[in-house]
Amino acid sequence: MRAALFVTCVTDALYPRTGIAVVRLLERLGVGVDFPAAQSCCGQPQYNTGYRYETEPLMRRTARAFAGHEYVVTPSGSCAAMIREHYPRIGRKAAAEGRGSELAEAAAALAPRVYELTEFLVDVLGVTDVGAYFPHTVTYHPSCHGLRGLGLGDRPRRLLAAVKGLDLVELPGAEECCGFGGTFAVKNPDVSTAMGTDKITAAAGTGAQVLCGADNSCLAHLGGLLRRADSPLRTLHLAEILAATEEEPLT
Structure with missing residues (x-):
């Protein structure tokens, strides 16, 4: 294929x-x-x-x-x-x-x-266990287009749950928009920042080391807010977690 x-x-x-x-x-x-x-x-x-x-x-x-x-x-x-x-x-x-x-x-x-x-x-491909290894605590943010537009449902969480060593913790208010929304963040920066701040506050409260998402646009928004807040929580795209293995860990 x-x-x-x-x-x-x-x-x-x-x-x-x-x-x-x-x-x-x-x-x-x-x-x-x-x-x-x-x-x-x-x-x-x-x-x-x-x-x-x-x-x-x-x-x-x-x-x-x-x-x-x-x-x-x-x-x-x-x-x-x-x-x-x-x-x-x-x-x-x-x-x-x-x-x-x-x-x-x-x-x-x-x-x-x-x-x-x-x-x-x-x-x-019909797989959920892709042979990944990522020994960290992770919480997952479902982006709006994937959640509402494509109806991805629990696919990302099923993939994360099958990763060896990964501890998946639920994100409170996960289905709420992070506030990025492409040009929405440009046209409504104060509202966008407030929504994003709510999201990173919820993520930090989970005790996770990594805030994972499947859209880098949302992660760019949230990652910027986390850096400004001097938070130790880091953002990471789902693909990078799934690509990591014991033989080839994420660096």
Whole structure:
């Protein structure tokens, strides 16, 4: 089996270790990984800000970049939800405006092949124990797009619970938004900061050493608040935990 990695802008620019971890994890599980060099932003920032027409060229580019790949895996529920939920909507609106069916056809071809990482592991590969080893206490924050948009449910927690040495503790108010929300944090910084502060306060109260998430955008927001608070709690993407083993521990 082979899969294409959609690494996402945030991971590529700020958290390359997450992308490396995804490749390392998938290859350990017997999946060959391709990285289409033509991939770029999926257009979510533009679309969320109301620039639908400016999103369309990025949608076309993404569809072309991943054409021919049976599975497209991304370590971001946010970007997966953009392609699976919003690309078809953009295509339908373009068709309704009399601009042809090209975008709708591109969305229909790509959307069903896109999987958030935990979906791919649990639903496609059929695994929850990926052979990981991470001897730390961890609490998990489910990001809104993965929780509400994709309906990831307990997949991330099942994967974490199977990690050898890991002590998983529940996060109070886990399903509450952390306040990032992409451009929401830019437009409403005070509200965003207050929501994020509530989240890191709850996480610190669990006694965990690591606040884990499956979206680096949320982790960037929470990690910044933790650093400003001089908290010993660190943020870490789920993929990096799952990629760690006794032979190759996370460094």
